[in-house]
Amino acid sequence: MSIKMKALLKSPWVFHLCSGSCNNCDIEILDCLTPRYDIERFGMLLVGSVRHADVLLCTGVVNKLGESRVKRVYQQAPKPCVVVAVGNCAASQHIYRGSYAVGKPLDEVIPVDVYIPGCPPKPEAIILGVVKLLEKLKKG
Amino acid sequence: MSHKVTIPIGPYHSLQEEPEFYQLTVDGETVTDIDVRIGYVHRGIEKVAESKSFDKIIFLVERICGICSTSHPMASVLAMEDVSGVEVPDRAQYIRTIVCELERIHSHLLWIGLAGHFLGYNTVWMWAWKYREIVCDIFEAITGNRQNYGMMKIGGVRRDIEDEYLPGIMKGMDDVLRALDMFKGAVLDDPVLAARLKGVGILSKADALSYSALGPTSRASGVDKDVRRDDPYAAYDRVKWNVITQKDGDVFAKAVVRILESYESVSIVKQCLQKMQKGPIDSDPKELPEGEGIGHAEAPRGEVFHYVKSDGTNSPERYKVRAPTFMNFPTFKATVIGETISDATIILAAIDPCYCCTERMTVVNRKDKKTILTGEDMIKMSQDKTRRMYKRMTGKELA
Numbered sequence: 001m002s003i004k005m006k007a008l009l010k011s012p013w014v015f016h017l018c019s020g021s022c023n024n025c026d027i028e029i030l031d032c033l034t035p036r037y038d039i040e041r042f043g044m045l046l047v048g049s050v051r052h053a054d055v056l057l058c059t060g061v062v063n064k065l066g067e068s069r070v071k072r073v074y075q076q077a078p079k080p081c082v083v084v085a086v087g088n089c090a091a092s093q094h095i096y097r098g099s100y101a102v103g104k105p106l107d108e109v110i111p112v113d114v115y116i117p118g119c120p121p122k123p124e125a126i127i128l129g130v131v132k133l134l135e136k137l138k139k140g
Numbered sequence: 141m142s143h144k145v146t147i148p149i150g151p152y153h154s155l156q157e158e159p160e161f162y163q164l165t166v167d168g169e170t171v172t173d174i175d176v177r178i179g180y181v182h183r184g185i186e187k188v189a190e191s192k193s194f195d196k197i198i199f200l201v202e203r204i205c206g207i208c209s210t211s212h213p214m215a216s217v218l219a220m221e222d223v224s225g226v227e228v229p230d231r232a233q234y235i236r237t238i239v240c241e242l243e244r245i246h247s248h249l250l251w252i253g254l255a256g257h258f259l260g261y262n263t264v265w266m267w268a269w270k271y272r273e274i275v276c277d278i279f280e281a282i283t284g285n286r287q288n289y290g291m292m293k294i295g296g297v298r299r300d301i302e303d304e305y306l307p308g309i310m311k312g313m314d315d316v317l318r319a320l321d322m323f324k325g326a327v328l329d330d331p332v333l334a335a336r337l338k339g340v341g342i343l344s345k346a347d348a349l350s351y352s353a354l355g356p357t358s359r360a361s362g363v364d365k366d367v368r369r370d371d372p373y374a375a376y377d378r379v380k381w382n383v384i385t386q387k388d389g390d391v392f393a394k395a396v397v398r399i400l401e402s403y404e405s406v407s408i409v410k411q412c413l414q415k416m417q418k419g420p421i422d423s424d425p426k427e428l429p430e431g432e433g434i435g436h437a438e439a440p441r442g443e444v445f446h447y448v449k450s451d452g453t454n455s456p457e458r459y460k461v462r463a464p465t466f467m468n469f470p471t472f473k474a475t476v477i478g479e480t481i482s483d484a485t486i487i488l489a490a491i492d493p494c495y496c497c498t499e500r501m502t503v504v505n506r507k508d509k510k511t512i513l514t515g516e517d518m519i520k521m522s523q524d525k526t527r528r529m530y531k532r533m534t535g536k537e538l539a
């Protein structure tokens with residue numbers, strides 16, 4: 001295991017990228033930080049800049065205006081970087097599929113590692129998703 | 141010597157929950173102009189609505205905005221009931237009121253938390269969101285989901301509130317009351333917060349009226365309007381409550397309005413729980429006749445307005461939504477300009493903006509590759525349209 005990967009697994013810093021969500025998924029992500037769920041006890045920290053991020057939590061359908069920007073944000077993240085699609089919108093475009101404003105699904109714009117379904121997924125589900133991802137990375 | 145600098149904020153800025161793009165023009169420390177570009181969360185909901193059946197539209201509009209996720213369906217079913225004229229059973233009216241008011245409490249607590257976060261007062265954020273969980277738990281118990289409740293239905297509600305839950309909800313409301321008492325003490329009497337918020341970002345009553353501000357944004361400026369009282373829907377005319385207004389119009393007044401409004405909401409929920417009688421919750425209409433209908437409801441941020449035009453089939457011919465932030469947005473011009481850059485964030489946050497509600501327009505496929513329209517473009521388009529209509533109706537060119 002590379003030293004970079006080792007550091008990532010020890011304390012994954014997450015960046016929250018919202019591109020056309022209804023806000024609920026975003027609130028549930030922020031909720032993970034607040035006293036009841038408190039993901040900081042797993043060493044996770046929400047960071048302000050994508051350049052510090054190990055994990056991208058993406059919410060929402062990617063609309064046409066946001067598509068190129070989402071790609072840019074992903075390119076700015078240092079690699080290795082794992083991408084988590086939070087919510088049905090990010091995973092499958094949900095109820096908006098076919099809308100004129102919605103372009104490609106998220107996993108065609110950037111590579112996605114984990115999908116967390118739910119509308120919105122509960123904070124427990126988000127935490128479980130990220131923890132499972134880390135376990136998988138640990139195994140190789 | 142003046143040094144004008146443009147500061148871009150966004151679109152994917154860490155402070156913002158949603159993507160939006162502000163350009164602040166500053167001269168030294170003072171903001172001299174502001175420009176906002178939105179459209180990053182536009183999803184074409186009105187157009188999608190035209191391809192869905194009326195039953196599904198309620199779920200669709202619920203997903204316009206996660207925080208007002210019962211105000212939009214509320215306005216939507218009101219619009220559809222306006223078309224069909226169906227009667228809603230009493231118990232359903234009370235349940236609707238309860239869900240709407242619980243949502244207001246959770247939304248206001250959420251705002252208090254975010255406002256604290258924007259001020260760098262993270263303790264308030266953690267507290268507020270901790271007590272918000274009480275409301276989320278109640279939601280989970282009675283609707284099955286923490287957000288996006290799926291309770292509204294044309295002619296009634298989808299789920300009944302079982303009697304076993306009543307004591308739990310009552311106790312939850314008492315806990316929320318205690319939390320609100322603490323906030324009232326901790327936030328409103330705090331000298332630092334008062335120094336930071338009083339006299340900042342003042343929206344005068346005249347401005348609030350001329351910008352047609354809505355909800356707490358206008359009520360904090362002394363404009364006494366509230367759809368719940370002025371055109372009662374659900375069971376708001378059967379319970380006792382007050383419309384909260386403040387005079388100052390600054391950020392502090394907006395915070396006061398939100399905290400005091402939460403008290404009213406708690407009292408409304410309690411009264412509804414006591415007054416609710418056993419009975420049917422749904423009149424189960426089978427079809428929607430041809431016609432047009434409107435519905436409006438007081439969301440935590442102001443009035444949401446829905447319009448539906450039905451042609452007798454099972455999906456609408458036209459669906460239109462107006463969210464409160466659409467009206468509250470332009471007040472930035474009155475509140476931010478002249479303030480310092482450090483106050484700009486909290487002033488922008490003070491209207492509790494909700495971009496996912498507001499983003500209703502985007503231009504696709506224009507030849508000149510311009511995807512954003514300016515105010516002038518829109519005025520020109522509007523004038524062109526008037527000209528076209530004039531010509532069609534009179535056969536003459538408009539002078």
Ligand code: SF4
Binds near residue numbers: 020021061
């Ligand atoms: S998955 Fe549901 S809650 Fe999440 S952004 Fe989409 S509509 Fe909103």
